[in-house]
Amino acid sequence: MSSVEDIEKAVERLSVEQLARFRAWFAEYDAARFDERIERDATAGKLDELAAEALAEHRHGRSRDL
Numbered sequence: 001m002s003s004v005e006d007i008e009k010a011v012e013r014l015s016v017e018q019l020a021r022f023r024a025w026f027a028e029y030d031a032a033r034f035d036e037r038i039e040r041d042a043t044a045g046k047l048d049e050l051a052a053e054a055l056a057e058h059r060h061g062r063s064r065d066l
Helices: 003-012 016-043 048-059
Strands: none
Touching: none
């Protein structure tokens, strides 16, 4: 059995309260990993082209306030 399958089975055995705690923990964990990836990509310049494109679109009036 793989680690993922083991985790799936363990999650299936959680009580409602434990599942809620796990879900909250995982949401925070996943968001932190996402933020770290964005930070690395930004530092590495991987987002520079997208940012330049978005700024050019804005300068040409092709954006709107949110």
